[in-house]
Amino acid sequence: MSFLLRAARPADLEPLYEMAKLTGGGFTNLPPDRNALTTKLERAADAFARPEDDLRDEQFVLVLENGETGAVRGTCQLMTQVGQRWPFYSYRLTTLTQHSKELDRTVRAEMLSLVTDLEGASEVGGLFLHPGERAGGLGLLLARSRYLFIAMHRARFADRILAELRGIIDERGGSPFWDGVAGRFFGMSFQDADYFNAIHGNQFIADLMPKHPVYIAMLDDDARTAIGVPHPTGRAAMRMLENEGFRAAGYVDIFDGGPTMTAQTDDVVSIRDAKAAKVTGFDLDKGEKAILASGRLQEFRSCYGIRAFDDNGNLRIDAQAADLLDVSEGDTVWSVAR
Structure with missing residues (x-):
């Protein structure tokens, strides 16, 4: 996509x-x-x-x-x-509870404050x-x-x-x-x-x-x-x-x-599950579907892609996502599982 x-x-x-x-x-x-x-x-x-x-x-x-x-x-x-x-x-939305001893009745009124x-x-x-x-x-x-x-x-x-x-x-x-x-x-x-x-x-x-x-x-x-x-x-x-x-x-x-x-x-x-990692390659065909993002502020970009982490915590992503994000090896990419 x-x-x-x-x-x-x-x-x-x-x-x-x-x-x-x-x-x-x-x-x-x-x-x-x-x-x-x-x-x-x-x-x-x-x-x-x-x-x-x-x-x-x-x-x-x-x-x-x-x-x-x-x-x-x-x-x-x-x-x-x-x-x-x-x-x-x-x-x-709030509730006001009132009670009448004479009537032995409790009334709860819902209100917008x-x-x-x-x-x-x-x-x-x-x-x-x-x-x-x-x-x-x-x-x-x-x-x-x-x-x-x-x-x-x-x-x-x-x-x-x-x-x-x-x-x-x-x-x-x-x-x-x-x-x-x-x-x-x-x-x-x-x-x-x-x-x-x-x-x-x-x-x-x-x-x-x-x-x-x-x-x-x-x-x-x-x-x-x-x-x-x-x-x-x-x-x-x-x-x-x-x-x-x-x-x-x-x-x-x-x-x-x-x-x-x-x-x-x-x-x-x-936000809790977002991970940042260095990208080490783009020849990924199989992996986990994810949302990927790169860049700060006006350079921010995000897209769908595929990711895979190695044992050192580095990241590989698919080539199409790399093109959309405009990233090279060594750049930092943030991601979260799709």
């Missing part, structure tokens, strides 16, 4: 914009707006160019490229420290694969390559990591959760609020959203049943996150009610 993941460049703006128009809404990290995407690419360029290895508020954008044609067919993003430029809001508990965590997001490429495991390559990037630049990421999954979007492009909760206070459609958030951030939530908990029992059925439920297209992504060690911890997105998954960074399977 001749696909590789690499650092995004300014020239990737148009293919990113074309993919953004295919997301169907509710995809805050990939808005169909050239100015917003340009800003993301500029932030990513600054992050890739900074040589110091320490934790700051940065954003990395990666793109999936067909190694034969050069066409960009997918993308993903990494945010190193959320909630630094504006608050990172979530709803947290507006919190910034996840502030300071790193985030993986913005994963989108062109509909024409949704076969052959390319979504898995996109998702897991992010973790290899983190392992290779560990000091630039926080000790906690999150992933937000898009929630339920109806056939009109609206959100039952938004209509039942925040939309009542803002007088904005979900599409308008989601677009505004993608371009300007969510400070308007802090300015206008009531700070008191929302009692779930007071919501309509459509809004209630959407809480913590991923969009049908995101169910496979949720399983991949669970396989990496992410868990739903009671946090949901303030716009569409989709689940927010969290993990300790060092416990994420593809």
